[in-house]
Amino acid sequence: MQEIFSGLIVSLDVVALYLLITDVKSRFLLSMWTAILHMIFPVIGFTLGNWMLQIFMQWSNIVSSILLFFIGLQIILSSKNGHRTLPIGLLAITASLDTFSVSISFGMLNLQKYYFILSAGIWTFILSYIALHIAKAGILFKGTPFKWIAGLSLITISVYTLWDQ
Structure with missing residues (x-):
């Protein structure tokens, strides 16, 4: 369930x-x-997380908690997004890079890899497609609350992981 x-x-x-x-032409493709x-x-x-786990067995929970905490904090602090036009591939890579660093931490925690990967892909497709349609329709939403929720959730997981150690 955590995954x-x-x-x-x-x-x-x-x-x-x-x-x-608001100006994405290929919403499905993106x-x-x-x-x-x-x-x-x-x-x-x-x-990488599993490899690091073997090397840092004693420190893995602390390191992964610290990584999750700072990733969550970075998401909260990056809530100032301006309007930018980027190629679809570059936009998708930019939007997805944080899953790499988060998954290192999750790998170090020995979470179920395939549940997390499938969940991340499915949720991302559904929610990004909906968000792109909402933006195209001109419904004004600010992305800041979503970044705060995501950041605070990662910080909470990091503190819980450290505490549960």
Whole structure:
């Protein structure tokens, strides 16, 4: 269950970003690319996290908690997004890079990799596609609350992980 919730959390910053982009022509393609990258980057991150777990067995919970805390903090602090036009591929990569660093932490915690990866991909596709349609329709949403929710959720997971140690 934690993996499914974590997949939802990492997709919220994409929603915050994509709600601000009104002029995307290929919303389905962008959503699909972002979802795929939200599944590829965690595979790399989990692999790296498992490798780090073997090296830093004693320190893995502390290191992963610190990583999650600062990633959550970075998401909150980056809530100032301006309007930018980027190519779809670059936009999808930019929106998906945080899943790499988050998945390193989750890999170090030995979470179920495939549940998280599937959850991140599915949630990201659904929520980004909806966000892009909402933005295209001109409904004004600010992405900041979604970034705050995602950031605070990661910080909460990091504190819980450290506390549960």
